[in-house]
Amino acid sequence: MQLKVLAFVLAGGEGTRLYPLTRERAKPAVPFGGKYRIVDFVLSNLVNSGIYSIYVLIQFRSQSLLQHLSDGWQFGGILKNEFLVPVPAQMRTKGKEWYRGTADAIHQNLNLIEQSAPDVVVVFGADHIYRMNIREMIEYHQQKHADVTIAALPTDKKFAKDFGVIEADSSGRIMGFHEKKADAPTMPGDSSRVYASMGNYVFSTDILLKMIEEDQEDPASSHDFGKDILPKVIGQAEMFAYNFNTNNIPGEDPDKSPYWRDVGTLDAFYEANMDIRAISPELNLFNRAWPLRTASYPDPPAKFAFDDDNRRGQAIDSVVSGGCIISGGFVRDSVLGRHVFVHAGCHIEECVIFDNCDIGRNAKLRRCILQKNVRIPEDSVIGYDHEEDKKHYHVTESGIVVIDGKRTPMQLSTI
C-alpha cells in the first residue's frame, strides 16, 4: 500500500455527561487506566498503524489536553511526514466562529488538506477506549474503491438513539444512515442489533473536499458528519461500512472480539476502567506488539510496604501507576493513577483514583472515582451509605461516588 495518509483527530468534544471529570478539561484529556488519557487510545492506534501525520483539532477547555500532547506526543520536526500538531479553530468561516460541528472543524482546516495533498484523509474521534488497526480499515477502503468508509460495530438496538446507525447490504455497501434515532433499522437477519457507527471515517480526498464545501453552502446544516453530511450523501458516493469485529491487532487472539467502549457517561467510564484491572482483563494493556503510548513521566516505580503494625501494603487485581506508595493498606479491584499514597489501615475496593491523591489512615472507600489531588481524611468511610455520600459528593445512578480534588499547583520560575 503506497498511500499518502493525513489524519485528523476530533478532540474538541465537551463531554458534558462526564461532568465533573470534564469541568477543567476536554473529554479526550480525562485520565484513564492509571497513567493514560482517553486521547492516548486513538493516537496509539494511529501511530501503531504507521500513521504519523496527525492534526488534533481542539476546542473546549483545551489547556490540559495541550499539556498532555506536549508532554508525550509532539514528535516530529526531523522527518517532514511525521508530526502531531494541535489545531484550535482557525476562524475561517464568514462569521469567524469556533468549530460549529465535526465537519466544520475539517472545513476550517481545508488548507492543511490542500497543502499536503493526501490520497486519503482519516477523521477519527478522540473519545473512545479501543484498539484498532487502522491500516486494515484503509486497505478495506482501497479494496472496495470506496469514497467514504465508516467503522461500524453491531450493537444492541437499545443504543440506536446514542449512535449513527448504518444500513448496509451483505457486501458492506451503505444504503442508509440514521443519526441517533431510536427507531433506526436493525441489522438484516438480526432484529436485536443495529450496526452502529464508531464515528471513525476514511475519506478519499476529492470526495471529502466536495462534501465539505457543499455542506458549507447549506444554511440548514449544523455542519456535523453524522447529522448532516453522511445521511445526505447516500447514493451520491461509494460508501462502505468496515466491520470492526473483523479487525486484527498484532499480538491479540484473533478469535476474541475487539474491544471498543464509548465512555460518554460516568458509569461507562468507570466500567471501562474496571475492564483493565483483572488478571485476564477484557482490555489487555500488556500487548507489547500494540503498546498504549502516553507521556513518559520521571516517576519512581510503585512501592509496597509494611506499616508500623506489620500490616502488609498490598494491591490485588489492581493497576498501580508509578510513584504510588501502598503502606500497610489494602487495595482491591482498583485503578491507581500516579503518585497515590495509601496509608496504613486503608481499605480501598473497586475505585478509580487519579494522580496525586492521598488516602488517610484507616479510610474505607468503595466504588469511588477520585479526581486529581484529593485528600481523604483519616477514618473516612465513603461509598457505603449513598444518602450520606450525596450530601458531599456527586453520586451516579449506579452508585459511583465522584470526589473532587484541588487544582494541581504549577511550579513557577523564581528570579
Ligand code: ADQ
Ligand atoms: P457523538 O457521540 O454525538 O456522535 P460528537 O459529539 O459529534 O459525537 O463528537 C465526535 C468526535 O468529535 C468526538 O471525538 C468529539 O470529541 C469531537 N468533537 C465534537 N465536536 C467537535 C468540534 N466542534 N470540534 C472538534 N471536535 C469535536 C458521533 C457520530 C455518530 C457516532 C458516534 C460514535 O455523529 O454517528 O455513532 O460519534 O460515538
